[in-house]
Amino acid sequence: MKILDKKSFQQDLLDWYDKEKRDLPWRRETDPYRIWVSEIMLQQTKVDTVIPYYNNFMEKFPTLQDLADADEDKVLKAWEGLGYYSRARNLHTAVKEVRDEYKGKVPDTEEDIKKLQGVGPYTAGAVLSIAYNVPAPAVDGNVMRVLSRLFTIYDDIGKAAAKNKFEQLIREIIAENRASDFNQAVMELGAVICTPTSPACLLCPVQKHCSAKEEGVQDLLPVKAKKKPPRTVHLKALVLQDENDRFLVEKRPDTGLLAKLWQFPYIEAAEETDEDIAAFAAEFGAAVEEEVNYYYDVKHVFSHLVWEIKVYRAEGKVDNIGSHQRLLTKDELKEFTFPVSHQKIMQSLEEE
């Protein structure tokens, strides 16, 4: 392995970052709350996807106080389509904690900030370094990829032990007085140069420091165990329209998949027959039983799950709905938060 010339590496990396860094909305901010929101949104999510959500979120919740005081449903609505909705619920919980227990000031110590809901090792380090210039490691997938190549580390980056090793490495090589820029520079490098496939080594500002490039093994790193393929679940969803052109929807449970989001009612059933969905529709009102018609299919791929949804339409009088269910007009549907899979179902209503 190459021995890293730390000072030279830091200078090459930071010089490149100073010159080439992308102009991103949260890089124009110093408010720790805003840095925090951006880091939560950026978990498992690309910059280009996050930007419009971030801008909209800041318009709706400009300060920590605004977010803390907001209704959870409004927060979820601002997160609609971004995925991993526990991020939004945890952020909301944590922001209220900061309002009530820290006088509205985002904690600036590792000990306190890690206590906040949804703030793990990565986000703690990211907020501390970027907002407060604290030399704490912020190790995400990008950083692990860059370091695994820089030092030819063949550990499986999916393992917890590997992450600890990378955090320790960052503590050794971080530019103490420029922690914010250093951490962002490593992530930026991973995002635009040291990419997962076909890294742009010829454009890399720290190529001369890189062990993987010297040995020609950059395409073999990082090492990562393959994930299991997602399992498929067959659903039949019911778009039930009452005599006042309102649609039956329901709120999902408080925990688990897509918690607290709204959806069209569905049953889990793979059979080709329509009897089960007709019986399901009949539960909501005697008048709808004979009008259940197969409409079309929606397929939605999650990271760990595939939904194959057969969508059925029915009309009639709806007089037996539960407390978690509502009848909403087309306009009212827009105010509620739906997972993308059910937005696809809703979209078809516009194409009539």
Next chain:
DNA sequence: AACCCGGGGTT
């Protein structure tokens, strides 16, 4: 340590 939890982009 293994599993759960979304969604979109790239190749």
Next chain:
DNA sequence: AACCCAGGGTT
């Protein structure tokens, strides 16, 4: 179709 993810919580 297979691959990639700017992670954290729960069990």
